[in-house]
Amino acid sequence: MSTPSADRTGIDPRGPRFGAALTSGLLLVTVVLGLAGDDATAFWLLVAITLLFAWGALAGIRRHPFGILFARLVRPRLAPPMELEDPRPPRFAQGVGFAVALAGVVLSLAGVSLAVPIAAAIAFFAAFLNAAFGFCLGCQVYLLLVRARLIPQN
Amino acid sequence: MSALAAGLALLAAATATGFVWRSRQGVAHAARPETVSARELGTPALGERATLLQFSTEFCAQCPATARLLGGLAGERPGVEHVEIDLTRRAELADRFRIAQTPTTLVLDGAGTVLARIGGTPRRDDIIERLDRTLRSHRVNTIR
Numbered sequence: 095m096s097t098p099s100a101d102r103t104g105i106d107p108r109g110p111r112f113g114a115a116l117t118s119g120l121l122l123v124t125v126v127l128g129l130a131g132d133d134a135t136a137f138w139l140l141v142a143i144t145l146l147f148a149w150g151a152l153a154g155i156r157r158h159p160f161g162i163l164f165a166r167l168v169r170p171r172l173a174p175p176m177e178l179e180d181p182r183p184p185r186f187a188q189g190v191g192f193a194v195a196l197a198g199v200v201l202s203l204a205g206v207s208l209a210v211p212i213a214a215a216i217a218f219f220a221a222f223l224n225a226a227f228g229f230c231l232g233c234q235v236y237l238l239l240v241r242a243r244l245i246p247q248n
Numbered sequence: 249m250s251a252l253a254a255g256l257a258l259l260a261a262a263t264a265t266g267f268v269w270r271s272r273q274g275v276a277h278a279a280r281p282e283t284v285s286a287r288e289l290g291t292p293a294l295g296e297r298a299t300l301l302q303f304s305t306e307f308c309a310q311c312p313a314t315a316r317l318l319g320g321l322a323g324e325r326p327g328v329e330h331v332e333i334d335l336t337r338r339a340e341l342a343d344r345f346r347i348a349q350t351p352t353t354l355v356l357d358g359a360g361t362v363l364a365r366i367g368g369t370p371r372r373d374d375i376i377e378r379l380d381r382t383l384r385s386h387r388v389n390t391i392r
Contacts, residue, residue: 130251226263
């Protein structure tokens with residue numbers, strides 16, 4: 095049965111990418127500090143990033159601090175978007191980021207060395223690909239979940 | 249390697265990956281020859297002369313824009329259908345057609361043979377060229 099695509103009530107697609115750009119900057123700093131031996135700063139930076147991801151996953155991308163920053167400071171200076179996009183995939187990607195960052199925090203507390211820079215590097219890769227190239231990690235992971243039969247099939 | 253150099257290497261690797269990924273998006277690739285039937289998709293009928301078969305999911309940022317592009321192209325060409333399948337509840341079709349990303353578009357001729365496969369939003373000039381080439385040279389489905 096074919097279903098026509100429809101834009102759900104949408105968001106400016108540039109908002110999540112702006113947020114992803116800020117997040118990837120923070121993550122890259124985390125990687126460098128972690129590799130340089132400043133373990134404490136890198137750890138707490140990753141904790142802060144984990145909390146930001148959690149906020150985005152729970153409250154949605156519009157109410158994420160970077161989403162709010164975009165709406166108040168950046169969006170008014172831009173021309174209106176050509177089209178709106180579904181906010182659920184970016185929100186889902188926040189959940190994926192949360193899982194990766196949380197794993198880094200937990201493994202670090204468990205004593206795994208380099209857990210923080212490695213987790214931050216993985217999350218950076220995904221956030222950067224989204225910010226710079228528009229790659230939709232949430233969309234990709236969702237398809238993998240469908241194929242793994244983790245999405246209810248009715 | 250210093251931490252800063254490692255950070256720059258990571259940035260370079262991510263940038264290179266992004267360019268490679270983007271270069272492959274929307275480009276039509278020759279596909280393994282296989283035949284698609286309307287029945288296995290659960291749609292009424294395929295196009296008499298060609299079909300633009302789009303696989304989507306519920307969480308797919310580029311799918312609506314792709315549907316508009318393909319629907320528009322099909323609408324301009326008699327005998328060409330745009331068929332969109334939502335894979336969210338039909339995982340078996342995702343496996344059957346080896347769907348690795350959404351949207352994925354298959355260009356079919358009038359007999360339902362797969363001629364090309366496109367991942368991501370198809371590049372407009374590329375898909376028009378493929379489609380018009382298909383209409384000029386391939387079989388028409390005369391079986392009703």
